[in-house]
Amino acid sequence: MQAVVPTRVIAGVVLPRQRTITLILVAGFALLTAAAAQIRIPLPLTPVPVTGQTFAVLLAGAALGRNAGAASQGLYLVLGLVFPFYAGGASGWTHATGATGGFLLGFIAAAWVVGALAERRQDRAVSTAVPAFLTGTAAIYLLGVPWLAHVLGVSWVRAVELGVAPFLFGDLLKIVLAGAVLPAAWKLTK
Numbered sequence: 001m002q003a004v005v006p007t008r009v010i011a012g013v014v015l016p017r018q019r020t021i022t023l024i025l026v027a028g029f030a031l032l033t034a035a036a037a038q039i040r041i042p043l044p045l046t047p048v049p050v051t052g053q054t055f056a057v058l059l060a061g062a063a064l065g066r067n068a069g070a071a072s073q074g075l076y077l078v079l080g081l082v083f084p085f086y087a088g089g090a091s092g093w094t095h096a097t098g099a100t101g102g103f104l105l106g107f108i109a110a111a112w113v114v115g116a117l118a119e120r121r122q123d124r125a126v127s128t129a130v131p132a133f134l135t136g137t138a139a140i141y142l143l144g145v146p147w148l149a150h151v152l153g154v155s156w157v158r159a160v161e162l163g164v165a166p167f168l169f170g171d172l173l174k175i176v177l178a179g180a181v182l183p184a185a186w187k188l189t190k
Helices: 016-037 053-064 066-082 102-118 125-153 155-161 167-190
Strands: none
Touching: 016 053, 016 066, 053 102, 053 125, 053 167, 066 102, 066 167, 102 125, 125 155, 125 167, 155 167
16 A cells, blocks of 8 residues: 655645744735835935835734744845845845944834734724834834944934934824724724
């Protein structure tokens, strides 16, 4: 009697179903961040463009939790070294370590922070989601500003003028939008 050999193996057979779904979601949010990075508006007085990335980062943390959310942004950072995934289709080590490098690292921290807060159900109502997203955005700034100051050789005050001040209004809009979208999504799943 011959043994039957399966002609194909699906990921769910090799990996537990939950892990497979998590890996797919991590990759999906890395790609969502890459797509959001292509929404790019250069500003004349700063090397940091306005992008849609922070919206994707905040949603990744809230939707995936701290570890998978951070992993999605880590994957985004790594993929951007090879593929044109960074803002405006940029890629490579030079870009990853350039003026926006600290903000890219901040994406990982922000997704982790927002994910940790989401795991404590801080993403279920606008009144708690907005502060969680504000905290995540602060994490991006906390890593981005010192890096920007170092790369440009300017003071931290000047780095705030270049890397935070021009983006406050847009980031607040993204925070409010994410803060409204996610709780609404949770209500649909009930």
